[in-house]
Amino acid sequence: MTKPAGQGGASSGEATPRSHSLAALVTLAVCAALAFTGFVALGTWQVQRLQWKTALIERVEQRIHAxxxxxxxxxxxxxxxxxxxxxxxxxxxxxxxxxxxxxxxxxxxxxxxxxxxxxxxxxxxxxxxxxxxxxxxxxxxxxxxxxxxxxxxxxxxxxxxxxxxxxxxxxxxxxxxxxxxxxxxxxxxxxxxxxxxxxxxxxxxxxxxxxxxxxxxxxxxxxxxxxxxxxxxxRPIGGLTVVSFPNNHLVYALTWYALALMTAAAAFWVAREERRTRRAAGEAGRRRDQDSENGRTD
Incomplete structure (x- = not known):
């Protein structure tokens, strides 16, 4: 027996979740890994620069007061x-x-x-x-x-x-x-x-x-x-030497590390959504199979 339109066929009108292709996922994963690695490397470089600049400032302070x-x-x-x-x-x-x-x-x-x-x-x-x-x-x-x-x-x-x-x-x-x-x-x-x-x-x-x-x-x-x-x-005015070294490396390091964290969070979100999409697609497929079986039984 064929079911009337609108009865038991609601699932057939639902949009089936679609997952990304394997190639797209691999591309996204590679890009995320490269970006994460690059941001971490830049943050670490700024930490090293911070250590160098701090040592330089201390050394100069000792010299000018010696x-x-x-x-x-x-x-x-x-x-x-x-x-x-x-x-x-x-x-x-x-x-x-x-x-x-x-x-x-x-x-x-x-x-x-x-x-x-x-x-x-x-x-x-x-x-x-x-x-x-x-x-x-x-x-x-x-x-x-x-x-x-x-x-x-x-x-x-x-x-x-x-x-x-x-x-x-x-x-x-x-x-x-x-x-x-x-x-x-x-x-x-x-x-x-x-x-x-x-x-x-x-x-x-x-x-x-x-x-x-x-x-x-x-x-x-x-x-x-x-x-x-x-x-x-x-006479000229002496003693105007400006001894000042900008030291923003900590801010730069935190910025790069924050970008690395955001990249990791975005990759995690994409992976989670992909799992949900695939799970939803699997459940939708099982419902269609069950509706098909019920239709043949009726």
Missing amino acids: DPVAAPGPQRWPQMTALSDEYRRVSITGSFLHELTTLVQASTTLGAGYWVMTPLRSADGSSADGSIVLINRGFIPAGPAGRIAAPAAATNAAPAAQAAPAVTVTGLLRMSQPGGGFLRQNDPLNKRWYSRDVEAIATASKLSRVAPYFVDADAASASAHAAPGESAAD
Whole structure:
């Protein structure tokens, strides 16, 4: 006997759950595994960077508060690196070559202006051969408030020893900053400097035997030593070195690990839904088989 439409045939009108193909599931699983592995690797890398940055900050803090040591001489220059030497407190004795001063664009807490980079011909025991170290004497403001004239052009010959008295400068050792800054390249021909590029400044000033670093003079050294004709009020302001290292690696690590966790959760949800779909499809198939058997019996 055939059942009337609408009686016992409701199940035949239900949408049968459909599962994904095996190929699609394998593709999803591979993509999820790759994404999870990549996120975990990136998170672990950021943890390692966090450890490195923390150690760097601790090391620099120790250096800037330590007693000053003699500035490295020529015998140490080839082995110097930012990791081993930068921000070390050093002192150096010699005579300033004020006529070869270079002004480098600067942006500080005091506003825009220039760093006053003056060569110092070393005379201490560590550099008795007359090697030269660039000294950042400090900051002067830009515009009419700037009180240092543009440096005179260097002569073709290396500058002779100056009659300027010997001075001792204390400050932080900084590594050269090649290329430029403020999204602009240094322009030695027009005396436009945007970074403290030691080699380029030395070349433009025709200096030889120049250290591969410069020294940021501290406030006491900057105020103690004046250029010829420079009053105490006109001296550059020293001690403005900013020692700050952004340390966001923990946030980055947590972000990558969170993405890995979300990937794992999404993969788990897809797998659970796939199991439910397959189970529902199996139950729907059994109901159809049972309805078919009942129909044949009737």
